[in-house]
Amino acid sequence: MADEQTIAREFKVLNKYGIHARPAALLVKAAGKFACEIYIGRKGSEVSAKSIMGLLTIEGHQGSKLQVRTIGEDAVEAMLEIAELFEKKFFEE
Amino acid sequence: MTEKTAEVPGELVLQGIGVSPGVAVGEVVVFAAEGIPIPERPITEKDVPVEITRFEEALIKTRHQISEIQRRVSAVLGEEHASIFDAHLLVVDDRYFVEEVIRELHEKHRNIEAVVGSVAERYMEMLGKVEDDYLRERTADVRDVTRRVIENLSGETMDRMGQLERPCIAVARDFSPSDTAGMNRNIVHAFVTDIGSVTSHTAIMARALEVPAVVGLHDISTRVTSGETVLVDGTKGMVIIRPTSERLLAYAKKAEDQKMILCELETLKDKPSETKDGYCMPIAANIELPMEVEGIGRFGARGVGLFRTEFLFLDKDHLPDEEEQTTVYSDVADQCAPDPVVIRTLDLGGDKFASTLKTASELNPFLGQRAIRFCLAHPDFFKVQLRALLRAAAGRSISIMYPMISCVTEVIQANGILEECRKELKKEGAPYAEKLRVGAMIEVPSAALTVDLIAPHVDFFSIGTNDLIQYTLAVDRVNENVAYLYKPTHVSILKLIQQVVQTAHDSRIPVAVCGQMAASPEMVPLLIGLGVDELSISPPSVPMIKDVVRSLRYTECARLAEGALQARTPDDILEECCALLAKRAPEILELIG
Known part of the structure; x- marks a missing residue:
């Protein structure tokens, strides 16, 4: 019984230097722990949060708003973990 | 900076920026620019599995190499400098990148090197368009990693520096962090690059490893070919391609003499830094x-x-x-x-x-x-x-001290x-x-002239002569059109130093000098004469400067400084300084000549 659920939330990039290599690496590492699909980006240009190359190209500078979607069995847990990263400013300040 | 002189037949003298002192002679190994030629050939659908296997093997090899580099950098420079390679590892592990490559392999039927190259190129192009300086610079990371993957695929050089077996002089447009991390100083005897400055990565690594280096030579990586002999003089910022035997002989003799002098100087290690008549200059x-x-x-x-x-x-x-x-x-x-x-x-x-x-x-x-x-x-x-x-x-x-006050x-x-x-x-x-x-650094004339006002708020002063000279004389010393105006012995500089020292001493505050002037042997008598309390210089220059201090008398330095302050041309003053040095410490002139 595949429990296919989709969760979507919007986050504001709070840390000063945006989604640069280090936060991107944290996102990839966090996303990699979950089975569900995780997408991040804006309307029309989403990338997988499991891809560092993709994440680097989303232009997540400070103050920008990014949509995160998690799809799959562990979507709830994944969203919680991603939310924590955004809220804690990727542990940068 | 560009080349200044050429014309000794056969040999070619290029002038760049010397960023790490010392002389080295050896055979050149030229490292191709980042865009190494990527082999390209069509394949058929039945070749695809073979290509995928090659790709996977190359990825494993790449991951292994990056971890190894990370470990080495961490050991030499500390963990924080190794963290940049975390992102590199994630590029290799990027499933989406890998899948995209494999998809394109099926679609385009080209060899895997070409496909990896074109997919990476697409990402770099996207990154290049990002409106953020920092993110845009990350293209270099993607390039570094994909270059490594492609090199592993073509089975050529992998760890460019680590693969070297014979001693050589490494020449490239520029070196990336993973290049310099893999180098062994017993093999690479000097670095030479087309671009760069005193603060570029190559320069910092070269100084830390005590390997001579000259940067900013514009196009040297295309002027020399691997196997040619070059002489690198990191002290003078000079690179000599195909040096004549006379030139080599002269350098060899000089090197021999210098080695003897340096050996001699090493005995000074534990001796105090003071003049013959007891003026202490730590x-x-x-x-x-x-x-x-x-x-x-x-x-x-x-x-x-x-x-x-x-x-x-x-x-x-x-x-x-x-x-x-x-x-x-x-x-x-x-x-x-x-x-x-x-x-x-x-x-x-x-x-x-x-x-x-x-x-x-x-x-x-x-x-x-x-x-x-x-x-x-x-x-x-x-x-x-x-x-x-x-x-x-x-x-x-x-x-602590504050810069640029x-x-x-x-x-x-x-x-x-x-x-x-x-x-x-x-x-x-x-x-x-x-x-x-x-402490406050004195490197702006306005601060030098108001030391009395600053003194109540600090415990010491440190004069940064490089900036003080540049700001006082309005000369950028790396601009070759005006570099001739950059004169540490300009009377204005000496007057400023004298004023800082006197005013500071009135408030019983010591004054150090930490710029290039303190490491120039001929300038040391002037600084002693002006009453400076301490010198701070790069460690390799210490034995030489200590020898100068120990061979002088405070009284003669004071006379020299007094004479210099009577307005005359910078060159006159320099001449007097050199004359005193020649009299007291001729061995040092041999060393820097």
């Missing part, structure tokens, strides 16, 4: 990497007179936090104990920019928001460093922020230094 070390601390004792310096902290902030993908900085500062001070360490607060701007810091692009950066100006404009950021310094100074002999207000403001940090730490109950010696 010599401290200028360092920029924690690993350089080791050289301080070896060369006989006393403590650190200038620890540049910029390297902590350059070439990194994150800003070092308070803990990280506290650890670095504490470690350096512990290794130098009981000798003191003077740590300069962040001196970014001008020609130095941190990739992680947003610095506005300015039309005239040397007159812009650099050093203390930048820190005062970003107090939250400045506080991280000050708190780390206060914590590290608890129970350790650490002083142009007005007493800046010192008062900076001290105010320092006091705030102290209160915060007290409230938090963290150990910190109740007393911390604070």
Whole structure:
């Protein structure tokens, strides 16, 4: 019984230097722990949060708003973990 | 800088920027520019599985190499410098990137090297369009990793430096962090690059490894071919392609003589740095990497007179936090104990920019928001460093100094922020230094002329001669059209130094000199004569300068300085300085000649 659920939330990039290599690496590492699909980006240009190359190209500078979607069995847990990263400013300040 | 002279038949003399001293002769190995030629050929559908296997093997090999480099960099330069390779590893592990490559392999039916190259190129193009300087620079990381994958696929050079077996001179357009991380100084005897400056990655690594290096030679990587002989003079910033046998002989003889003199000088290591008639001129070390601390004792310096902290902030993908900085500062001070360490607060701007810091692009950066100006404009950021310094100074002999002070207000403001940090730490109950010696760098004429106003707020002064000369004479010394105007012996400079020393001494405050002038043997008698209290120079220069100090008399230096202050041309003064040096320490002239 595949429990296919989709969760979507919007986050504001709070840390000063945006989604640069280090936060991107944290996102990839966090996303990699979950089975569900995780997408991040804006309307029309989403990338997988499991891809560092993709994440680097989303232009997540400070103050920008990014949509995160998690799809799959562990979507709830994944969203919680991603939310924590955004809220804690990727542990940068 | 470009080449100045050529014309000795057969040999070609190029002038660049010497960023790490020393001379090396050897065969060139030219490292191809980042865009190595990627082999391209069509394949059929039945070749696809073979290509995929090759790709997977190359990825495993690449991952292994990057981990290995990370381990090495971490061992040599510390963990924080190794963290950049975390992102590199994730590129290799990027499933989406890998899948995209495999999809394209099926669609385009081209060999895997070509497909990897084109997919990576697409990402780099996207990154290049990003409206953020920092993110845009990450293209270099993607390029570094994909180059490695492609090299592993074509089975050619992998770890470019690590693969070298015979001693050589490494030449390239520029070297990436993973290049220099893999190098062995017994194999690579010198670095030579087309681009770069004193603060570029190659320069910093070369100095830390004590390997001669010349950068900024424009197109040397296309002018020489592997196997040709070159002579690299990192002291003079000169590279000689196909040197004549006379030239080599002259250098060899000079090297032999210099070696003997240096051996001789080594015996001075534990002797005090004072003139024949007892004028003490302690010599401290200028360092920029924690690993350089080791050289301080070896060369006989006393403590650190200038620890540049910029390297902590350059070439990194994150800003070092308070803990990280506290650890670095504490470690350096512990290794130098009981000798003191003077740590300069962040001196970014001008020609130095941190990739992680947003610095506005300015039309005239040397007159812009650099050093203390930048820190005062970003107090939250400045506080991280000050708190780390206060914590590290608890129970350790650490002083701090502010760079680029142009007005007493800046010192008062900076001290105010320092006091705030102290209160915060007290409230938090963290150990910190109740007393911390604070100094101001004198490198702007306006500060030199108002030392009396600044003196009540500081414990010491340190004259940064490079900037003081540049700002006083309005000369950019790396601009070859005006470099001839850059004269440390210009009377204005000597008058400023004299005024700083006298005024400071009236308030019983010591004055150090930490610029290039302090490391120039012919300038040392002048500095002694002007009454400077301490010199701070790069560790390898210490034996030479100590020898000069020990061979002079204070009285003759004082006479020299007095004469120099009677307005005359810079060249006259320089001539007198050299004459005195030739009389007292001829062996040193041999060394620098």
